[in-house]
Amino acid sequence: MRDPLSKTITTIKPSGIRKFFDIVSEMKDAISLGVGEPDFDTPWHIREEGIKSLEKGKTFYTSNAGLKELKVELAQYLKRRFDLTYDPSKEMFITVGGSEAIDAAMRAMLDPGDEVLIPQPSYVSYVPCAVLAHAVPVTIELKAEDEFRLTAEALEAAITDKTKLLVMxxxxxxxGAIMEQKDLEAIAEVVQKHDIFVLSDEIYSELTYTENHVSIASLPGMWERTIVINGFSKSYAMTGWRLGYACGPEAIITQMLKIHQFCIMCAPTTSQYAAVEAVKNGDADVVAMREEYNQRRRYLMHRFRQMGLECFEPFGAFYMFPCIKEFGMTSDEFATDLLNRKKVAVVPGTAFGDCGEGFIRISYAYSMEALKEALGRIEEYITELRANK
Incomplete structure (x- = not known):
């Protein structure tokens, strides 16, 4: 019998995040700090709009590109928050989460052999999406001494005549690293010099704690060469609603929309009506959740300092990336042993690229009660490791 599987898909490894999630889901009294999902319920006024849309029988397909009302509201939001200007009828469409938008952008922009620059450690989907688009992923190592920011020097060194797209x-x-405007300006200079394009994943744009987020698309000369990806999962605690969006030049969006038409049809109608309410009236919810995350962020940094665990201070998203190199274990060994001995689940840094070796990811999108208990167990664990050295 012939092999029914594509050689491309069989080369792609399953997500390293889900492995520990699946184990902890069946382990009694275990605490998971592994999943990047807000612990807040979707705000009630947003849920209520979704419910109302169902009650009114708004259960039909929307246009492929999404509800006009939602796109108009998003255009106003992006201008107000990030000084980005898009025509909602031509330069934007609604997707099934940000992940679909990443996939569609790569498939629309890349030909076989094109190189995609992917700074790592980073989200698990970029490399597989590049491979599925028959492009060549090229990783750029982000370093703790650079606060895990992408530097212009590292970018310049990675570019070849085959480079077409940079993931930001x-x-x-x-x-949890961020890029400030001065950092982005240096990157933009290199991007324009080499005439490449940018896929800017800004799903955590509302979750920054010391600096307001700056989109690279807002810089001079960058709008026309950037696709901005964003969504509702993180900012509005709407993970299960599966809703995102992509914005960019009409020529690129038109081709992304073609992929969306054939593979998806349209994003969930109920979710889109709820999202209209989120964008119109959800600013206070975003602020409240961000303040709570910041409190948790500061608590974790305090506890890591207390236990002497080296950790770069993050200023965005809701993750910590502590270094565990002192213990002489791989990231996978550390995470597995911690789960088995103390029933705390974290994610090995290698789930986000080989350069994540020696680190673990801890999500603080959990209640303070859970964080305090989990950090107590982690302190016990590393104290035991140090005692047995």
Whole structure:
């Protein structure tokens, strides 16, 4: 019998995040700090709009590109928050989460052999999406001494005559790193010099704690060469609603929309009506959740300092990326042993690229009660490791 599987898909490894999630889901008294999902319920006024849309029988397909009302509201939001200007009828469409938008952008922009620059550690989907688009992923190592920011020097060194697309994964999952305007300006200069394009994943744009988020698309000369990806999962605690969006030049969006038409049809109608309410009236919810995350962020940094665990201070998203190199274990060994001995689940840094070795990712999108208990167990664990050295 012939092999029914594509050689491309069989080369792609399953997500390293889900492995520990699946184990902890069946382990009694275990605490998971592994999943990047807000612990807040979707705000009631947003849920209520979704419910009302169902009650009114608004259960039919929307246009492929999404509800006009939602796109108009998003255009106003992006201008107000990030000084980005898009025509909602031509330069934007609604997707099934930000992940679909990443996939569609790569498939629309890349030909076989094109190189995609992917700073790592970073979100697990970028490399597989590049491979599925028959492009060549080229990783750029982000370093703790650079606060896990992408530097112009590192970017310049990675560019070849085959480079077409740069992924900008900031604020970053898993490190929590951000890029300030001066950092982005240096990157933009290199991008324009080499005439490449940018996929800017800004799903955590509302979750920054010391600096307001700046989109690279807002810089001079960058709008026309950037696709901005964003969504509702993180900012509005709407993970299960599966809703995102992509914005960019009409020529690129038109081709992305073609992929969306054939593979998806349209994003969930109920979710889109709820999202209209989120964008119109959800600013206070975003602020309240961000303040709570910041409190948790500061608590974790305090506890890590207390236990002497080295950790870069993150200023975005809701993740910590502590260094565990002192213990002489791989990231996978550390995470597995911690789960088995103390029933705390974290994610090995290598789930986000080989350069994540020696680190673990901890999500603080959990209640303070859970964080306090989990950090107590982690302190016990590393104290035991140090005693047995």
């Amino acid at each position: 994964p900031f604020p970053n999952n898993p490190t």
